Amino acid sequence: MIKIKDLKASVETDDGAVEILKGISLDIPAGEVHAIMGPNGSGKSTLSYVLAGRDEYEVTGGSVTLDGEDLLELAPEERAAAGMFLAFQYPVEIPGVNMSMFLKTSINSIRKQRGEEELNALSMLKLMKTKCRELGISDDMMKRAVNVGFSGGEKKRNEVLQMAMLDPKFCVLDETDSGLDIDALKIVASGVNAMRSPDKSFLIITHYQRLLDYIKPDVVHILADGKIIKTGGPELAQELEDKGYAEFVGEAA
């Protein structure tokens, strides 16, 4: 499904280009859930942005394919149409753009790119209501501007709502659990679990074992300083929780 090979990316700063991703290789077969854990600043969000196509980051090497298609060649909106979705660590506020109109535009843009017919207003409303209910989001929120004045947890839920509505095949969740209360965490996790299927893959970025108790990963990777330094089963997350990063980072060095 998603194949990342020796991916390198850098960002332009005042002191010149700084390499952040230093050769990441990762295969997530269809139907699997992988988790990435790693210390602050290790490059987790950068990886998610590079996958989604943010042009602030320059890809300096490697490749990424989604079902054989070269993702790196595509514009962000084309990646969305190809089935890529990123739930942002920091969802962006968009004043003046109303949630329901945003969702409608988003879904129909993707459908249009795929050559599918646009959803009519009624089907859209139905879909929105169903998904809102499943995720415990009030209808009132759909009348507000995108993420504006949403609490931290509401923003994260809103990311999952969009994911559920767009029904992508490859989902990256960047710290979707941080800022969520325990109940919200369960709701969000069950939302993700409901989407799990043999033709979808997930990459879940998190700092905490807790989310992985609800969404059982098939594989756990540890990212440090722009590289994957260890890969293992779900037990790796527990091990990390017990020992912290220092040991692993030391081991790799």
Add this chain to the structure above:
Amino acid sequence: MKALKLDNLPTPKVEEWKYTNLPRAISADLVDAPVQEITIHKTRGQICGQAEDILFTGEAGALHSLRLKIILEEGAQLTVLERHDGSGAYWKNMVTEIEVGAHARLNHIRLVEDSGEGVNTNMVHITQGADSLYNGFTLNIGGKLTRHEIHAEIQGQNAELHLNGLNLLAGQQHGDTTILIEHQAPHSQSNQFYRSLLDDNARGVFQGKVHVHQIAQKTDAYQLSNAILLSQGAEMDTKPELEIYADDVKCSHGATTGQLDEEPLFYLRSRGLSEKAARQLLIEAFVDDVVEKIGDEELEARVSKMCRQWLGGVLSIHHKGSKDTKFLKENK
């Protein structure tokens, strides 16, 4: 009120005209058109459901001297729609005098669509009595050079003054908004909210000054100017000023000038919107925020439509050449 004469034009040496060079914009061989004077007078308590609709049309080669007087006596209510169009090169030299009596309410909507070679200078003097409301909105999408100069005197308590405007300019257009608000009585409120979208080599000017007199305690004055530059050649000059002599007041001002933010643009694109659609959505939202201040659904719809038309033109050009994308990257 000083009226401008061709041989006595204000130059950028005059502080208030710092950014706007009038003599350069006006051709010398304009011919005086007859003075046009319109007076609207509503007597005490007169409440007008129907808006007064006034159109000033500029004619090629003419120097138009325009006078508009709006007087609302105590408790009167009115909406004035002031429209400007024209063809060819001309100069509209306009003086507007507005008196809003105690408890009176005036909605004043200006739609400025002067010709691409027309010059429109408008000096507006507003006085407000106690508990009165002046709600002004200007959509400026026309003219080679426009200057909207407002001097408002809040003379009564609990008055509310709103000056809102949108300048959508392209080509070589120059749009100047210069405001002086004098709070001469306590417990009054003034709001200035202006937004500009500037394309090509257009230039926007916003100078807003709030003067709070010593007696004007509990004044609440707010000023905000936001400009988005859609091209590298566009320019915005902003000069906010506060002069406060009372000690118990709430005054704030803010100004931003820049390109469309990258973050929301990327967020929208990651949700499937094309770059063009994402830009359009963000720009429409930027514009709608001000349009909503009109407070009349019908007029809002009309203004909104005019804005959409302007945006449609600008955005489709940008998308073809993709010059804006390049511009954004160069400016990081």
